[in-house]
Amino acid sequence: MDVTIRDQTDHILVQLAESRLDAAIAGEFxxxxxxxxxEAGPDLVLDLATVEFLDSSGLGAVIALKKALPDGKRMFLRGLTPNVERVFKLTRMDQIFEFQTKDMGGAS
Structure with missing residues (x-):
């Protein structure tokens, strides 16, 4: 599994460089x-730009990360491909998660 975690000025950036976030890697992710x-600290940005397929296990992993956030810390999703965005809409998780359409300061 190829995931990069970087501290940015005002957030932690998590970039998953996989085409699938499914049962095979969801637990490890x-x-x-x-x-x-x-950890307490800056918000989290989860970049899923390379993910073309997300199953229920992958969605569950993303939800579990959101639930693990300390009070006051926010999680943003960015770079959703059409197929992944459709999963969030069909499951109505698009009403639960915050989506980022442009970079937060210093994100790459």
């Missing part, structure tokens, strides 16, 4: 990112 989510 969640376990790798969760320690960074659970």
């Amino acid at each position: 969640k376990d790798k990112v969760r320690p960074h989510v659970a």
Whole structure:
């Protein structure tokens, strides 16, 4: 699994460089990112620009990360491909998550 976690000026950027976020990697993804989510500090930006397929396990991993956020910390999703965006809309998770359409200061 190819995931990069970087501290930016005002947020933590998590970039998943995989075409699928599914049952095969969802647990590993969640376990790798969760320690960074659970820490107090800046908000989290999850960049899913390369993810073309998201199943229920992948969606569950993203939801688990959101639930692990400390009070006052926010999570933003960005770079959703049409197929992944459709999953969020069909499951009505688009009403729960915040989506970022442009970079937050210093994001790359």
